[in-house]
Amino acid sequence: MRKILIANRGEIAVRVIRACRDLGLTSVAVYSECDRTSRHVRLADEAYPIGPNAPAESYLHIGRLIAAARASGADAVHPGYGFLAENETFAAACRDAGLTFIGPSPEVIALMGSKTAAREAATAAGVPVVPGTDRPFDADASGSAIAAEAARIGYPVLIKAVAGGGGKGMRTVVAPDDLASAIRAARSEAGAAFGDTAIYLERRLMRPRHIEVQLLGDQHGTVLPFVERECSIQRRHQKVIEETPSPVGSPELRMRITSAAAAVARSVGYTGAGTIELLLDEEGRFYFLEMNTRLQVEHPITELVTGVDLVEWQIRIARGERLDLDSASLLTPRGHAIECRIYAEDPDAGFMPSPGRIAALTAPGGPFVRDDSGAEAGGEVPIFYDPLISKLSAWGSDRPQAIARMQRALREYDVRGIRTTVPFFRWMLAQRPFQDGEFHTATLDELLQQREGEPFSTPDEDVEEVAAIAAALHAYTRRGAGDTPPGPRVGRTLRVRRASLEGSPHDVVARAGWKQQARLEALRT
């Protein structure tokens, strides 16, 4: 294996490029039209276009990806996460084209990718599952059949996409009246994201924790579990903060859940990196939720507490190497690690996506901080893809130290031009339930509800005064051409109301922007 094509974009493509470089392998990026100048393209050794912006026309287009692999002479394909990472057709297409797919076999992806088949596999391996549908509901399943099943399982019920992941195609239904509209939304979202509208139902447990077990399996029958990750801080079923070990992760619990997870993976002959997701109830009982047959978004925190490079091992396993890691050390975390998923979303507007151009970006650094980012100053966050721009991780010798370092890093994170979830994280890390480690999967949604939309970024008096001074300085220095730095200011003019000495305020349009301004005004009316 000498050259790896990365069938993905954004921060995960950057992560894989770095692993390739560490191993002395050549990396090949692919890009849609709007990603031509994205960070992953410029960082890779080689890059090939794969079509228009719509995911179905590029990052989900198997034919174009295989063609790019052929054109580049790559001998392996890394799918990252999302897009085609859990698509058995893609894995099979790679195999048929003589390319090594860096992940499990198409058969195992198909088996564990079907949430219902995965539940059967878990049950067969002796691991309990959450009560739910035995068989999926296809697109033509009748609404009344689904309603009957929901009534049998009992409300509140969760609708989930059979092909799902990342909270997409997932809806909670509290009362039968809301079922039809939730099914429609879930199916439509699942169809768009995964090309499969099949759904299934599951009982919604009350106040559970979301715990997961990272696994590596080689091609020689060895499957090794890692210390658990705690992923209960979720908003609308999407993880936003992960940490390891879990605040409730006693050695005894760790032994039980990691051996159960490894048993499920061994029973299906799992190879590569994968993750078993579990729900842990308040009595310490755990239930198999699903298996993700790919690298997980939150893999860096496991790397930080075990010292194992998971992406490097994905590649080495695909090359046929034996897992020669010390299994006991993988279950003995060194210190504590936390990750915050930084999204291009406006937390003050209901976490609406905030695409656009990043005017300036300063990422945090310093001791024990890691920033896995696909964004950079001058870059564009397009509307077509997941709005994750960075994963910020911090390590500490214990949980309080990891939290303090994360808070320091969040204080330094400065992204200008688009809104991000950084202000939300600054707030969240200070919350009592988080600080105390006492939370469950609905805690964040409950805390947000209590805030009733209160903005996260309300500035204090000093900050606001400084902002006002800076705005005035900005306007003042932009008046005369002499003070204005060179470069185009397309479509941007600054209108300032000038309080003149005579006391009759009138508009002053800065610099030669008045023409642009006049045009804008004309367009508006």
Add this chain to the structure above:
Amino acid sequence: MTFEIEAPSRTRSVRIARAERGYDVTVDGRQLPVDAVRVGSAAWSLLVGPAEAGHHGRRSYDVGIVERTAGELWVYVNGRVVPVRSGGQQWRRRRGEASRGQTPVVGSMGSDPATPQRIAAPMPGRVVKVLVKPGDAVAARQGLVVVEAMKMENELRAARAGIVRDVRVAEGASVEANTLLMVVE
């Protein structure tokens, strides 16, 4: 020169004058010891407080400025964004705008039943489904239109019962933020 700067909590009168070195800054008639140095085309380092011995707490602020629409600026102060306006209307973020729960309820501005609900796109995206047609009677919280952005589908619902008067978009259309999608009376 004096500027009226509207920030979230209130408007301030900020007077800027060239000084021998740097600028003299007066806020609401109060002269402040500010050392302002430009560090980029839209970035400043501000040290606020007297530098002389005997004083403490000369605060350091790293400031960046992004021009949004005409007159609206996002000023970043030590990584915290402060939206300010230096023109016409008072800037104030509406509390609790957009979604708080599962799906955004739009048209909530018109809690007065006499006001038509104007259903607008909350973000740039694509209209994946139009669930109603003109003339349809809709119930409160009924889904009206589904807008997809960044792989998430957001169902926009009616804030209260009414009749669909006007549907301005078709399925598949790309829309900008604030594009009017439909009106419900």
